[in-house]
Amino acid sequence: MASVDVTTTVAARPAPIAPAPGELMPVTSRVAPSSALVVAVHGEMDATTCPLLHERLIAHVRSTRHLILDLAGVSFFGAAGLTVLVVVREAALLADCRLCVVARTRPVRLSLMITGLVDVLDLHTDVTEALVCPDLPAGARLVDPRQPGDLR
Structure with a gap:
């Protein structure tokens, strides 16, 4: 599994949440000027790293009205x-x-396309783009999420 060094920060870059012992997936969070909570995930989302992420995201869903999950x-x-996204989506719907x-990125987009979660x-x-999300009409997200043109 890859490890990401997050010890170096630049200017206003958000500081990482201190990883728990053995945690391989750094997660940062910050409150945007629009009051949205932006949670950025780095590294690998697998069976080892996702249980803690799941807990954190469910707690965030309960404490904010607009959660942006940055998987870049x-x-x-x-x-x-995928399971975390589905469960957190359901919790977000229930919590309004x-x-x-x-x-x-390719790993995320392809998985979402294959499973139909893009819809x-x-x-x-x-x-x-996600920060203005509440102001966008329904369907004004990715032009065509099935087009791999911007995949890295």
């Missing part, structure tokens, strides 16, 4: 990651919390 730093996206998912989740190509 995810290098591996397994079935456990708007969940926006930033998905622009269920509110997907965006970057955090800036």
